[in-house]
Amino acid sequence: MSRSLVQPVGQKRLTNVAVVRLKKFGNRFEIACYKNKVLSWRSGVEKDLDEVLQSQIVYSNVAKGVLAKSSDLKAAFGSDDQAKICLEILEKGELQVAGKERESQLSNQFRDIATIVMQKTINPETQRPYTISMIERLMHEIHFAVDPHSNSKKQALDVIRELQKHYPIKRSPMRLRLTLPKPNIDALxxxxxxxxxxxxxKDESASNFSIVCELDPGFFRDCDALVRNLLGRSEILAISVHGEGDIHADHYDGHEDVSSSESKKPAEPSIVELSEKMQKQTMAPKEDNNEGQVKQKICSTCDAVVGDAKQYREHFKSDWHKQNLKRKTRELPPLSAEECLADEELSDSKKDLNEYSF
Incomplete structure (x- = not known):
């Protein structure tokens, strides 16, 4: 009985890889990367290119193992140096993800945008922020669609503008201290x-006059420019003021466009309050193990006790754990909850300043 011969396939099929695709001059070029490494490379966490690329080869179809033609590479990139072309595709190309992964990413970004909107707005009647679930519902009602290629904070400001057209919502005011010479106080x-x-x-000294006030963020740039022209200085006491408390920003190194006053160190009470909030969300209190008590789990990355199994799973989604993971890849020691939150609050405050005015 004759048997059919199995002919070898002349294609090298790559599966279970992350594909980055770039379309140029009517042709499609793809490179094969390791999963979860492309975003690390683009964010600057991963520096070793060999850890990102499966091979420094340009394909026209990674799934089928079809290589790109040299003539197409020269026409599109002006060269057939595949190493340089791989870098350009890695920087400018679009990361191909599965449907469920894309849906998860969009869902997480939608939640991040809603959180930023909640932090930056208040109900004008109660002077308190709306709940996160209410903000999400309002975003659905105005048919907001997440743009995965745009910054979350920029999209949050666009959402606020759109919500103000339909619902009673306004930007939470900034608290400022304005100091300038006495003769110029009337103009201010x-x-x-x-x-x-x-x-x-209002506080009057020998030659200067100081005012503590709350101002709509949309007027901050105009106000700061006016104070500078009047030979004064402006100091931000709180970026966002709510009826139930303030979100402080006490340290702005290198922001000459924001304040001409000297930078201050973070105030200890605000860091303590923030750390307590983080511990409630991500960390169970350390207590002596008594009989009948649920076994406490330890996160080796953060070097801390994080509670029972449910809290342990939630901890892996927290910003504290994610930041320590990044530090671990760079062989840096983990941060405590207080240090992590203080660092994030300071970083976010600096980035907000250039995006805060409409």
Missing amino acids: EGKLSEWNTVIFS
Whole structure:
């Protein structure tokens, strides 16, 4: 009985890889990468290119193992140096992800945008922020669609503008201290009245006059420019003021566009409050193990006790754990909950300043 011969396949099929695709001059070029490494490379966490690329070869179809033609590479990139072309595709190409992964990414980004909107807005009647679930519902009602290629904070500001057209919502005010010479105070007070600014206190010294006030963030740039022209200085006491508390920003190194005053170190009470909030969300209190008590789990990455099995799973989704994972890849020691949150709050505050005004 004759048997059919199995002919070898002349294609090298690559499966279970992350594909980065770039379309140029009507042709499609792809490179095969390791999963979860492309984003690490683009964020600057991963530096070794060999850890990102499966091979420095350009394909026209990675799944079928079809290589790109040299003539197409020269026409599109002006060269057939595959190493340089791989770098360009890695930087500019689109990462191909499965449907479920894309849905998960969009869902997480939608939640991040809603969180930013909640932090930056208040109900004008109660002077308190809306709940995260209410913000998400309002975003669905205005048919907001997440743009995965755009910054979450920029999209959050766009959402706020759109929500203000339909619902009672406004930006939470900034708290400022404005200091300038006495002869120029009248010009400043006239503008503050025009901007509907709430003045809390006035302090007069030998030659200067100081005002503590709450200002709509949309007028901050104009206000800071006016104070500079009047030979004064502005100091941010709180980026976002809510009825139930403030979100502080006490340290702004290198932000000459924001304040001409000297930078301050983070205030200890604010860091303590933030750390307590993080511990409630991600960490169970350390207690002596008594009989009948649920066994506490330890996260080796963060070097901390994180509670029972449910809290342990939630901990892996926290920013604290994610930041320590990045530090671990760079062989840095883990941060505590207080250090992590203080670092994030400081970093976010600096980035917000250039995006805060409409």
